[in-house]
Amino acid sequence: MISLTKINKIFSDKHQSFHCLKDIDLTIDKGEFTVIAGPSGSGKSTLLNIIGLLDKATSGTYLFDDLDVSTMTNNALADIRREKIGFVFQAYNLMPVLTALENTEMIMEFCGLDKKLRRQRAMETLTSVGLADLKDRFPAQLSGGQQQRVAVARAIAAQPLLVVADEPTANLDSHSAENLLNLMVKLNHDLGITFLFSSHDQRVIQRAQRVLQLQDGQIVSDERKDQQPKLVAL
Numbered sequence: 001m002i003s004l005t006k007i008n009k010i011f012s013d014k015h016q017s018f019h020c021l022k023d024i025d026l027t028i029d030k031g032e033f034t035v036i037a038g039p040s041g042s043g044k045s046t047l048l049n050i051i052g053l054l055d056k057a058t059s060g061t062y063l064f065d066d067l068d069v070s071t072m073t074n075n076a077l078a079d080i081r082r083e084k085i086g087f088v089f090q091a092y093n094l095m096p097v098l099t100a101l102e103n104t105e106m107i108m109e110f111c112g113l114d115k116k117l118r119r120q121r122a123m124e125t126l127t128s129v130g131l132a133d134l135k136d137r138f139p140a141q142l143s144g145g146q147q148q149r150v151a152v153a154r155a156i157a158a159q160p161l162l163v164v165a166d167e168p169t170a171n172l173d174s175h176s177a178e179n180l181l182n183l184m185v186k187l188n189h190d191l192g193i194t195f196l197f198s199s200h201d202q203r204v205i206q207r208a209q210r211v212l213q214l215q216d217g218q219i220v221s222d223e224r225k226d227q228q229p230k231l232v233a234l
């Protein structure tokens with residue numbers, strides 16, 4: 001589903017340039033549950049941004065869902081992003097003036113889904129993340145873990161092919177982090193959604209099916225565990 005060939009990313013301005021990603025070759029199949037680990041500054045977010053079509057590589061080829069996205073216009077990329085990719089960021093980026101339910105509906109509205117179907121899907125998704133009772137609360141009335149779950153509900157409600165999450169557990173206590181991981185493992189298992197995370201968090205790394213280690217912009221190890229991603233009893 002994802003195929004990167006000789007992907008390079010160079011950040012440059014008038015004064016200097018920095019070679020951030022170096023000849024990355026990587027394929028990820030549909031339904032994989034993968035974590036990109038590595039020290040701060042190794043290029044994890046940059047690689048996620050390229051894979052999530054939020055940024056473009058300086059050189060190399062990227063096939064996403066059999067389409068060559070390396071040569072597409074920004075508008076065409078935005079369409080693919082909206083229809084096929086869900087995002088969960090560290091700062092949850094919820095709209096403060098919208099309720100949990102309305103935040104969950106938001107992406108589907110961009111996708112042009114019928115209002116009734118949108119509402120029904122949003123309710124089902126909020127229920128699956130355990131927030132049905134809190135659907136009418138605004139983000140400021142929710143805890144960090146609950147906001148994070150709304151962000152996940154929003155990312156998955158449109159049933160994307162891929163969910164990209166940058167350090168999804170960074171601001172969560174242990175219980176909320178385990179809950180969130182259980183939820184993602186379940187969605188991966190039940191709906192076959194492909195998950196790709198960046199994380200330093202051992203709790204996340206231990207649950208993944210595949211762990212890529214990035215160092216100085218290069219993949220230095222690619223470990224596939226002979227297991228399904230794990231659900232942990234709480």
Ligand SMILES: Nc1ncnc2c1ncn2[C@@H]1O[C@H](COP(=O)(O)OP(=O)(O)OP(=O)(O)O)[C@@H](O)[C@H]1O
Binds near residue numbers: 198
């Ligand atoms: N827009 C930019 N312009 C210049 N340099 C950048 C830019 N974005 C990232 N970098 C540099 O690229 C390198 C990799 O950054 P990136 O954010 O991908 O690392 P990371 O592995 O995600 O780090 P962290 O774990 O701290 O979030 C860093 O040295 C960073 O300073």
